[in-house]
Amino acid sequence: MRGGRGGITNMQTPYFQIDIKRLERNLERLSWLEKESGVKILHTLKSFNHPKIIPLIASKLSGFSVSSLIEVNMAIEANAQNIHLYAPAFKEDNLKELISKVSTLSLNSLSQWERFGNGDFSPEQRRQSLPIPSNTSIGVRINPKLHLPIPSYCNPNLSYSRLGVDYQKFLETFNLDEFKNLEGLHFHALFQSSVEGASILLDHIMAHYQNILPQLRWVNFGGGHNFTDKDYDTKRFIELSKNFKLNYPHIQLYFEPGESVLRDTGEFVATVLDIIDSIVILDTSIETHLLDVAIVNQRLKVKGTQISSTPYYYELTGNSCLQGDIIGEYFFQKPLTIGDRVVFEDMMSYTMVKMTRFNGMEFAPLIIYNFSSPVEPL
Ligand SMILES: Cc1ncc(COP(=O)(O)O)c(C=O)c1O
Missing domain, CATH: 2.40.37.10 (Lyase, Ornithine Decarboxylase; Chain A, domain 1)
Incomplete structure (x- = not known):
């Protein structure tokens, strides 16, 4: 028996309850936004991974963003169209198993780049030494150190954050020789943000990476976007994305929200x-x-x-x-x-x-x- 939005009255507590209609409403909005703007939206599996629900999410969005072998396998099981991998650090053995299963890999530090972007997992190495040849496109996560009012427990912009390479250090280090294999940049810098956050991040990218953008295939804008909030300015988001695409048609923009996929669904x-x-x-x-x-x-x-x-x-x-x-x-x-x-x-x-x-x-x-x-x- 249902108790309306208040709950299902005869179930033993405690329990979680999800309203599929509300989830579908969110997914429709997200997939509409993908179509209108040309960006690709990924669901971040660490925020919600119930095996009965994620196939529905996979069927509506462009893929999943994952952090581990277990999450990669969940994404495959759910039939995710594309899988995008990031973690603060990878073990070599683990990465060998993962690399051919994912579309993009974002490395978190210059030393991980040295080992896996440039060295052991460079395109030549991947072709020669991996059990299954991989076309995974490899990028680096950057800490853009944006000044945003985000609580410190979830603010990856802090100058001492271990999440991502300090953008100034990255720009000082960047040279075409050591980063010839670099095809993507990953920024997870926002939290429950209006379109203003995406716009600030875009301004940061345009201001600092002009010499790198020509070699890239993708830029990942991370999570923290309030896309399913009724006040989110989707019109402005579409304008910003289309404008970027006009200038950089070779670059695919990715967004990987977690919270906003499931917002207000249960x-x-x-x-x-x-x-x-x-x-x-x-x-x-x-x-x-x-x-x-x-x-x-x-x-x-x-x-x-x-x-x-x-x-x-x-x-x-x-x-x-x-x-x-x-x-x-x-x-x-x-x-x-x-x-x-x-x-x-x-x-x-x-x-x-x-x-x-x-x-x-x-x-x-x-x-x-x-x-x-x-x-x-x-
Ligand atoms: C790298 C990365 N991407 C995406 C997300 C999803 O963020 P949100 O649930 O705030 O949209 C997180 C959350 O911690 C994250 O660490």
Whole structure:
């Protein structure tokens, strides 16, 4: 039985639920944006990788962005059209297995470039020594050090970030001899960004890489684009992309959002087990189902609460033995009682992928539903 957008009322909690209709709505927008702008949009698998759902995502977008052998295999299994690989560092053996399965490889540092872009995995080497010859196009991830208001836990622009080569150092080091095999640049520099972020990144590229652009086949603008936000200025995005294409028709632009693919497509549902004064203990834990809360100190949206004060103030907490298992303080519109359901909104990305069994808690299953078909428990 369904409880409307609030939840599926007869399921045992805790569980995640995804509304396929809402996911399809996001995917339609993204694939429309691809067509209108000429860019390619990849889903970032680390944000969401449920095996029952990713084939649908693969069928609508241009491919997946992945970071490991397991993710490459998931992408192949889901029938992804193209696979784009990046990780902060690769082991040689691993890369040997991966390189012929992916379309692009982004290396994170000058020393990884030295070993794998220029040396062991250069096009000549790849043709001669790999079990399966590979046409993978290799690039470097750059840290453009943009000054953007991004929380530091997820800001790869920091000057001491280990993610990507400092762009000044890259430009100082670049020469046609050592970088003759370079075919791409990868920038993951944005976070929940409006079109302004893409525009700032584009300005950075136009200002600094004019001598490198002629040899490139692709530029990857990373994730952090709020494409499925209703306020995202798609018209401006299309203009910017088309304009770039006019000047650099040989370069394919890639974008690899995670969060915006799944934005507002599903919830996490838990039950009130006990109430001690105003402390509510739920049948979940930030350690097991809500790890993003612990790692990035994120404030979750809870259905039936409001920002301004009401008489129904509660501290929502988890059922693990850690004192710090505190989800947050909320003002509810109605009093809570034992057995009530608490619905956390917009919970599809970076949650299920991080689940643990700490304290012997069960993984929360994903329920797939839409408003016109019956509920399908997994
Ligand atoms: C390299 C890279 N690309 C893409 C993404 C997806 O970012 P988002 O989910 O913010 O769109 C991430 C997220 O951490 C990332 O590290």
